[in-house]
Every structure is written in structure tokens, then in C-alpha cells.
Amino acid sequence: xxxxxxxxxxxxxxxxxxxxxxxxxxxxxxxxxxxxxxxxxxxxxxxxxxxxxxxxxxxxxxxxxxxxxxxxxxxxxxxxxxxxxxxxxxxxxxxxxxxxxxxxxxxxxxxxxxxxxxxxxxxxxxxxxxxxxxxxxxxxxxxxxxxxxxxxxxxxxxxxxxxxxxxxxxxxxxxxxxxxxxxxxxxxxxxxxxxxxxxxxxxxxxxxxxxxxxxxxxxxxxxxxxxxxxxxxxxxxxxxxxxxxxxxxxxxxxxxxxxxxxxxxxxxxxxxxxxxxxxxxxxxxxxxxxxxxxxxxxxxxxxxxxxxxxxxxxxxxxxxxxxxxxxxxxxxxxxxxxxxxxxxxxxxxxxxxxxxxxxxxxxxxxxxxxxxxxxxxxxxxxxxxxxxxxx
Amino acid sequence: xxxxxxxxxxxxxxxxxxxxxxxxxxxxxxxxxxxxxxxxxxxxxxxxxxxxxxxxxxxxxxxxxxxxxxxxxxxxxxxxxx
Numbered sequence: 001x002x003x004x005x006x007x008x009x010x011x012x013x014x015x016x017x018x019x020x021x022x023x024x025x026x027x028x029x030x031x032x033x034x035x036x037x038x039x040x041x042x043x044x045x046x047x048x049x050x051x052x053x054x055x056x057x058x059x060x061x062x063x064x065x066x067x068x069x070x071x072x073x074x075x076x077x078x079x080x081x082x083x084x085x086x087x088x089x090x091x092x093x094x095x096x097x098x099x100x101x102x103x104x105x106x107x108x109x110x111x112x113x114x115x116x117x118x119x120x121x122x123x124x125x126x127x128x129x130x131x132x133x134x135x136x137x138x139x140x141x142x143x144x145x146x147x148x149x150x151x152x153x154x155x156x157x158x159x160x161x162x163x164x165x166x167x168x169x170x171x172x173x174x175x176x177x178x179x180x181x182x183x184x185x186x187x188x189x190x191x192x193x194x195x196x197x198x199x200x201x202x203x204x205x206x207x208x209x210x211x212x213x214x215x216x217x218x219x220x221x222x223x224x225x226x227x228x229x230x231x232x233x234x235x236x237x238x239x240x241x242x243x244x245x246x247x248x249x250x251x252x253x254x255x256x257x258x259x260x261x262x263x264x265x266x267x268x269x270x271x272x273x274x275x276x277x278x279x280x281x282x283x284x285x286x287x288x289x290x291x292x293x294x295x296x297x298x299x300x301x302x303x304x305x306x307x308x309x310x311x312x313x314x315x316x317x318x319x320x321x322x323x324x325x326x327x328x329x330x331x332x333x334x335x336x337x338x339x340x341x342x343x344x345x346x347x348x349x350x351x352x353x354x355x356x357x358x359x360x361x362x363x364x365x366x367x368x369x370x371x372x373x374x375x376x377x378x379x380x381x382x383x384x385x386x387x388x389x390x391x
Numbered sequence: 392x393x394x395x396x397x398x399x400x401x402x403x404x405x406x407x408x409x410x411x412x413x414x415x416x417x418x419x420x421x422x423x424x425x426x427x428x429x430x431x432x433x434x435x436x437x438x439x440x441x442x443x444x445x446x447x448x449x450x451x452x453x454x455x456x457x458x459x460x461x462x463x464x465x466x467x468x469x470x471x472x473x
Contacts, residue, residue: 245448274412
């Protein structure tokens with residue numbers, strides 16, 4: 001048994017945890033970044049779409065190491081196949097495109113490489129990284145310190161820290177340690193399945209297919225995946241269907257207006273996950289603890305996108321904690337509330353608004369009316385003048 | 392929907408895609424998680440809400456009534472890991 005000391009222990013080295021870690025370390029805060037996995041990002045539970053802006057905003061260099069394909073816009077479909085195309089190569093050709101003086105709107109990233117890249121950046125900034133290390137428990141000690149218990153290759157370790165950051169994803173256990181209300185409702189968690197496929201043509205657009213017929217409670221997608229591959233997936237809300245995501249994906253691939261396009265496809269990988277289409281957690285802090293990323297439910301409730309919100313949330317957390325710890329302030333719950341306030345002001349209040357928009361759509365009982373509203377909302381969301389386009 | 396009496400979950404590992412959705416939806420106040428990032432299969436669930444079965448994208452979770460002992464299975468002899 002050993003005991004070590006760090007200013008901050010971060011549990012979970014996904015985009016939120018790594019970003020928090022890196023920005024803290026750059027300011028001279030000592031950080032231990034843990035992940036229980038042996039390979040970050042795996043098994044993949046994410047489609048991997050992220051805007052270029054989201055990466056630049058938190059200083060992530062655009063690297064071939066993790067990019068699978070550049071994205072230039074969106075195709076939003078209604079249930080019958082009517083498409084609203086929002087292609088920034090045509091809308092803003094001076095800025096967006098594949099040319100040397102142009103840039104992509106975003107990317108589809110390989111989460112295994114992306115998460116490793118972010119962790120490497122944190123490590124190079126001075127973070128101590130430890131894989132194969134699972135958080136077991138934490139115990140507040142006084143107003144300024146807690147003890148974190150972890151297991152590393154079956155060995156128990158105790159770490160004294162000023163606080164612990166729970167960045168352990170949707171399955172977060174850290175919030176439960178402090179008794180936070182982390183439980184998500186069944187009508188707000190999308191059950192998602194996707195295939196990485198060969199022989200499905202794409203054109204640099206994220207294609208989103210709405211409609212209760214294909215994805216009750218969520219939507220289906222076709223994203224470019226690089227090297228001529230694509231990913232086809234969908235998310236469904238269990239309370240709106242008697243079938244599982246696997247059945248719906250088969251139905252979408254074999255019966256939708258895309259069935260010809262998919263007819264020759266070959267499945268290369270099977271991936272899935274739960275995606276919260278929910279509000280952020282109402283309380284994201286406790287004594288000597290804050291939550292970031294999926295653990296705090298920093299996920300866009302309209303799109304289910306969580307990479308941008310994880311990166312931004314991690315950055316906001318790091319900026320707050322840097323100032324807080326440098327001033328030797330206590331780390332009781334009451335002292336950490338300001339983290340959540342800062343997050344709400346910069347990002348969270350807009351996410352709450354999006355949650356209300358989404359909730360209002362699914363309160364509609366008439367399916368054709370709901371389908372129409374979801375399609376219009378999605379098309380509006382991705383349009384150049386959307387007030388939400390940077391979430 | 393809740394069955395009230397405790398159940399023991401069983402996971403068809405062949406179809407499980409390790410997506411973690413069952414753990415994410417689980418309302419147990421204490422961690423109820425297996426070493427494979429699924430809900431626990433080596434101890435009874437006394438809530439028995441079956442939300443984990445509902446959320447599973449590939450319908451590979453089912454259950455039996457808890458009889459007070461674990462059925463014989465190599466994957467059920469792992470209580471020291473959880």
C-alpha cells in the first residue's frame with residue numbers, strides 16, 4: 001500500500017478528463033490522470049464527429065494522427081428522404097473546402113487515436129498519467145483535502161489530493177460516491193448502435209435522418225469515416241419503441257429511402273453506446289469533487305454530441321480550478337459551486353435551452369407533427385445562422 | 392414494470408457490445424457494475440426495474456428470479472473482482 005500526493009486526481013482520461021488535466025498542468029498544478037482501461041477510447045461508443053472550432057477553442061492541434069475524414073456540412077433528411085443540405089463549401093466557399101487556403105468545418109475522429117492524443121498532450125504538459133487504474137472511492141478529510149482510493153494492477157493505492165475530478169463518462173461512479181443525483185431517466189437515454197461499413201459512398205457531409213419510422217426518439221446517421229468507409233448508426237428511446245436499436249438499424253438499412261445506397265455495404269465494426277438526450281446534472285459538485293464531460297451530462301441534448309462539450313467543459317473546469325487552487329481556497333462543496341456557475345454561464349445555460357427545445361418536441365404525441373418539428377429543428381440547428389451552432 | 396422481488400441478471404456475452412448503456416441507466420445508488428463494464432451478474436438486484444434490459448441495443452440481458460444462490464457459471468465466480 002502506498003500514499004502519494006497530488007493537487008488534483010482526475011478519474012477518466014477521455015476528452016473531458018485529458019483537457020482538464022492538460023490545462024491544469026500548464027498552470028503548474030500537479031495532476032494525476034487515471035483511466036481504468038488499457039487502451040483509451042475503446043470499445044468505441046461514439047460516432048466521433050467534432051467541429052474544428054471545438055478543437056481550436058481548447059488548443060488541440062489538428063493532427064492526422066486522429067482525423068479520419070474532414071467534414072464540410074450537413075444533410076438533414078425527413079422520414080421520406082427530403083433533404084435540407086447545408087454545405088459550407090457552397091455557402092462560404094472562400095472559407096470552407098479542401099483547398100490550401102480553405103478549412104474544413106469539422107472532422108470525424110478515431111476515438112482511440114483522439115483520446116490517446118489528448119492524453120499524450122496532457123502528459124507532455126506535466127500530468128502524471130496512469131492507465132489500468134480504477135477509482136474505487138474517495139473520502140473528504142477536511143476543508144482542503146480528500147483521500148482517493150484506486151486500484152492499479154490489483155494493488156490498492158491511496159492518494160491525498162485537494163480534490164477529485166470525475167471524468168468517468170456516462171457510466172460515472174464518481175458522482176455516486178458523493179451521493180449526487182446522477183440517475184438518468186429511461187426516456188432520456190438513447191440506445192445507440194452503429195456499424196462502420198465499406199461500400200457506402202459519402203460526400204464530406206454528416207447526414208442525419210429524422211423520423212419516428214427510422215429512429216423513434218432519436219435519429220439515424222450516415223457519417224464519412226475516411227479511406228472510403230462510412231458509419232451508419234442510430235439511437236432510439238426505449239419508451240418509444242418495442243424493438244431494440246439492432247432491429248431499427250436493420251430496418252433503416254433494408255427499408256429506408258437509402259436501401260439502394262446500402263445494398264452492397266459490408267460491416268467492418270460494430271459499436272454502440274448510451275447517449276443522454278437529457279439536461280445537464282443539476283448539481284455537478286460535492287465536497288472535494290467536481291464532475292466534467294459525460295459524467296456531468298455535458299452532452300448536447302439535441303444532437304447527442306459530447307466531444308465539444310467535454311473539451312469546453314474540461315477547459316472551463318481547469319480555468320476555475322487553477323485560480324481556486326492557486327489562491328489556496330478550500331474545496332468544500334460550497335466553494336466549488338462557482339465552477340458550475342461558470343460552466344452554466346459559458347455553456348450550460350444554452351444546453352438547458354436546447355433541452356427545453358428537445359423536451360417540447362417529444363411532448364408532442366402526434367407522430368407526423370413531431371417528425372416535422374424534429375426535422376425543422378435539426379435543419380435549423382445546423383444552419384449558418386443558428387444561435388446554437390457552437391455547442 | 393418493476394417485478395419487486397430480487398433478480399439475477401444474465402448477459403449473453405456473445406452479443407454484448409460493451410456499450411455500457413446498462414450501467415448508465417442503472418438506478419442502484421451504489422456501483423452495480425461488472426469487471427466488463429456491464430451491470431453486475433454475480434449478485435442479485437433488489438430494485439428489479441429492468442431498465443438495463445430495456446436500454447440494451449442488442450437485447451442481450453435477461454434475468455432469473457434470485458433463489459439465494461448463484462447458478463454454476465465461470466463468469467459468476469468473480470465476486471472477488473467486483
